[in-house]
Amino acid sequence: MPASRRPGGRSARVRRAVVTAFIDELAERGFSALSFESVAARAGVHKTTLYRRWGSRENLLLDVALHTAADAVPVPDTGSLVTDLAALAAAVARNLRSKPVEAMLRAVVSEALVHPEVATAAREFWDARFQAAKEIVRRAVARGEVDANVSAGLVIESLIGPLYLRVLVTQQPLDDAFIEELSTLVASAAASGTSPADP
Amino acid sequence: MPASRRPGGRSARVRRAVVTAFIDELAERGFSALSFESVAARAGVHKTTLYRRWGSRENLLLDVALHTAADAVPVPDTGSLVTDLAALAAAVARNLRSKPVEAMLRAVVSEALVHPEVATAAREFWDARFQAAKEIVRRAVARGEVDANVSAGLVIESLIGPLYLRVLVTQQPLDDAFIEELSTLVASAAASGTSPADP
Numbered sequence: 001m002p003a004s005r006r007p008g009g010r011s012a013r014v015r016r017a018v019v020t021a022f023i024d025e026l027a028e029r030g031f032s033a034l035s036f037e038s039v040a041a042r043a044g045v046h047k048t049t050l051y052r053r054w055g056s057r058e059n060l061l062l063d064v065a066l067h068t069a070a071d072a073v074p075v076p077d078t079g080s081l082v083t084d085l086a087a088l089a090a091a092v093a094r095n096l097r098s099k100p101v102e103a104m105l106r107a108v109v110s111e112a113l114v115h116p117e118v119a120t121a122a123r124e125f126w127d128a129r130f131q132a133a134k135e136i137v138r139r140a141v142a143r144g145e146v147d148a149n150v151s152a153g154l155v156i157e158s159l160i161g162p163l164y165l166r167v168l169v170t171q172q173p174l175d176d177a178f179i180e181e182l183s184t185l186v187a188s189a190a191a192s193g194t195s196p197a198d199p
Numbered sequence: 200m201p202a203s204r205r206p207g208g209r210s211a212r213v214r215r216a217v218v219t220a221f222i223d224e225l226a227e228r229g230f231s232a233l234s235f236e237s238v239a240a241r242a243g244v245h246k247t248t249l250y251r252r253w254g255s256r257e258n259l260l261l262d263v264a265l266h267t268a269a270d271a272v273p274v275p276d277t278g279s280l281v282t283d284l285a286a287l288a289a290a291v292a293r294n295l296r297s298k299p300v301e302a303m304l305r306a307v308v309s310e311a312l313v314h315p316e317v318a319t320a321a322r323e324f325w326d327a328r329f330q331a332a333k334e335i336v337r338r339a340v341a342r343g344e345v346d347a348n349v350s351a352g353l354v355i356e357s358l359i360g361p362l363y364l365r366v367l368v369t370q371q372p373l374d375d376a377f378i379e380e381l382s383t384l385v386a387s388a389a390a391s392g393t394s395p396a397d398p
Contacts, residue, residue: 102312109367110309113301119370126369154361154380157369161360162353164368168308170325170356171318181353189388 017043018050019064023100031061031107031118062121065104066128069095075132081140082187085159088133089183092160093174096167109168130156137190146190159186216242217249218263222299230260230306230317261320264303265327268294274331280339281386284358287332288382291359292373295366308367329355336389345389358385 021043025034036057040047054060072095076087095101112119130153137152162182166172220242224233235256239246253259271294275286294300311318329352336351361381365371 123370157361158357161364162356165360165363169363171321185388188391189384192387192391
């Protein structure tokens, strides 16, 4: 991982300028056409600054994606599994409607096949995000709502998967009714105590 | 929809040559760089043949995708919901591992934002595929395994969504253990009788 955020000063200003320039370049030109040169020019910084700080455009993509996701999709803690899942699904849906996020996502999808570094960055991103989101299921286990055998990762994937399927593949809307239906279905599946070992 | 398949003769030979050339072009160069000219040249037919028969490259994409999917992902009828879902998930996973299918899928994902006709073709494709797959849930309702209130479409999306999420987004493998866990979770969610109207 690249250098961490600092709250203020020149370094923070440079970071903000680079992140904004990166997102704009990505949305306008796509990841294939994007380079440290083009991002640096847009941000008004020297390209060696980007090489020194991020090393590669894949690292920059991962860094921007992680910080964007942590800000835009916090992990909810509402006190019940179904409302936590509904809140998470609603935040993911909102995030997927944002143009920069959609541009980052499509970059990953279209480049992961060609650039293994993008696939690696995507895996690191999702490892970190799933670790955070699985906390929802762990808390439901601690409250006695869900059996400890239930795979937390599978529950989160079952919630998130249909949202991404609609946005990326089937081109269907992420409306409130769908988010509610989906969260209810996944929560009831988790609560039914299905575990990998069950028949 | 374009002209339908004919079992033999010149028309069927032309169709096969065009479909093969289209898939090869798509895998090698992507949908953006693909044109009726390039497909026609590769297939050894005149490009007016393609214009006459398919009208647009989006129609050709839809036609190839529908026929590929119908052949590669038949809708199972094994007598129980969980084994039907597992068989469907396994067929989808196998299909997603095929290079031409992956190329078609990535074309849809990367082009749907830029070309509304691709988004429309994707919607038509998925409408047809979901109508077929929902039959699995309807038969489970008829057998009394699942409440009639359960949304068949939601069940299929919950099964398919995590598979596409892994392939396109999180870059995780579609192994047999995952397919079994997922099918069991979705079947138990459907059997728990959750409906959109339920709390």
